[in-house]
Amino acid sequence: MSESAKRSQAYTAAGVDIEAGNRFVSRIKDMVKSTFTPGVATDIGGFGGLFKPEISGMEAPMLVAGADGVGTKLKLAFMFDRHDTVGIDLVAMSVNDVLVQGAKPLFFLDYFATGKLESGVAEQVVSGVCEGCRQSDCALLGGETAEMPGFYPDGEYDLSGFAVGMVDTPKLVTGKSVSEGDVLIGLASSGAHSNGWSLIRKLYSESGLKADDTFPGTDKTVAEVLIEPTKLYVRPVLEVMENVEIKGMVHVTGGGFYDNIPRILPEGVAARIEFGTWPMLPIFDWLQAQGGLSWPEMLQIFNCGIGYILILDADSADKAMDLLDSMDGVEAYRIGEIVDGANAGERCEVIFP
Template identity: 50%
Template sequence: MTNNQSSSLTYRDAGVDIDAGDALVDRIKPLAAKTMRAGVMAGIGGFGALFEVPKNYKEPVLVSGTDGVGTKLRLAFEWQRHDTVGIDLVAMSVNDILVQGAEPLFFLDYFACGKLSVDTAAAVVGGIAKGCELANCALIGGETAEMPGMYPDGEYDLAGFAVGAVEKSLIIDGKSIQEGDVVLGLASSGAHSNGFSLLRKIIETTGAKPEDDLGGRPLGDVVMAPTRIYVRSVLAALKAHGAAIKGLAHITGGGLLDNVPRILQPGLSARLHRDAWEMPELFKWLQKGGNVADTEMHRVFNCGIGMVIVVPADQADAVAATLTANGESVSRLGEIVAQTGDMPQTVVV
């Protein structure tokens, strides 16, 4: 085959702009600098990031987590809202490792797109840096991949990776949970990053617009509210109450019904009372707009509860007070009971 190409091809001709990538790194560096904490030895710019395990741990156990933002990104593309999905990305991973008692230490991100928009990517990474500040963990590295033909123009995907540490003797595994313990719930900031395939379907079928009013706020603001990061408040409660916190469950995909059983031993069930907390307007709207059954709501969405904490009954008030003092809205959701017959491990009555 004859090659009639007269000019020299470049990477930019193939769709990859190295200069744009360099410009993004320059935009990211001051954002990452705001997240630095003790332990960072080398961060953004190297081939690998270095972090020294804090010396205050006697027997440190590293805890890692990874996640994405899911189809919430489709609304970010359609509504041009890129500044908060980075917070979602951090939250999904740091909240996951938090439930084992881990203090998040550092975070890495992966941003992939077809054509790199420096402004869009910088907005996303700005959210990631904000999430890291809220979680008190360092944004220590990441990867930006410009891959022509892999993603439509204006679209991207995100993945995040968090590493934390916990003292070996203080790992929370739920094994001490027993009948009679109390289940506390920490309020969510909205739908967080779960159930968005159904949420988007309801928006589509109802014809709702981001500017529509929902409880005095634009629907777009309510739907895109970033996932709440529970790190500071829960670590404060762990420091104050120690072993009183027997189990923690991050309410993500699977909702209350599938996530709480992950910390329960066989033979136990969490009995939650539906009148123990007020379901936020967003979930009421979703349930009505999609004619969604109660069980489906509790299995798909967090329904207003983003984190569940199991504590002894005689210490529930004290733990709740500490969490409240650290900015959380706490509900006494129910109690741990013996599982009988075909009772599921989480039931909402």
């Protein structure tokens, strides 16, 4: 037994394996380094992560920060024993948020807490975090792995994440200039992302479907459809920003269309959404039918196939659509317009056929 192991015997007997934690950090080092960008000025294992941002050419750099988790979608990861995608969810929920202000994500920090550290599971989770960081061109700068005996049920863990981005203040996207006649462009979601999972789990448990069954309307298994990770919008949105002016942006998360779109609208205007201007993913058709929900109820809870929204003037919208249509893996749709608030029943009004 090593001297280090001898010194930590009492803690190990209490349920915290310091040696296992150290081995875990050693095993993920190369994985984490694969996310490093030129601004990273530190190595793994320090008390704090160092990052030196590139600010040349910026008039007034501003930092934008966001924090989020994966929520009860984790329960399905435990149920299906599938842990390599929830890390992508974790990164996406925060970096998509800071992107709304026009910020380019710089770095990400993660927090992984469990009752007993299972290195194989934890590595799968971190692999997803690293993949999310690579897809959004931000560095996994640091984080925390906490082993907390008796705090979590066996085989379970919790995740939270924190993203920091930067934008030049004159290019900050606030929504203040949104005006009547502007166009809403919706970017397709990959599924239910990381919202509404308490209801999804309830409906799934009542459905009789099994993880390996084919999900209705698809050629994928139930587990594959339900665990599909949140889509990252960083690269396509930043490319659009380089070419046209975006007046406002929305990350469609908890609260769906009705709660999220009004958050960036100035007084006096409303958003009018034309339902049916984008294809509905099978998971939402199934949820609507399984739960006996109306589509207004669905749009209050889920993204219903649109995970991110851009608001632009009509000319800029044409250019943005051309650009988005040329990108691999990006599906974009004109889903509505901005109208006079006095002529709308709600700040977000959905028109059904």
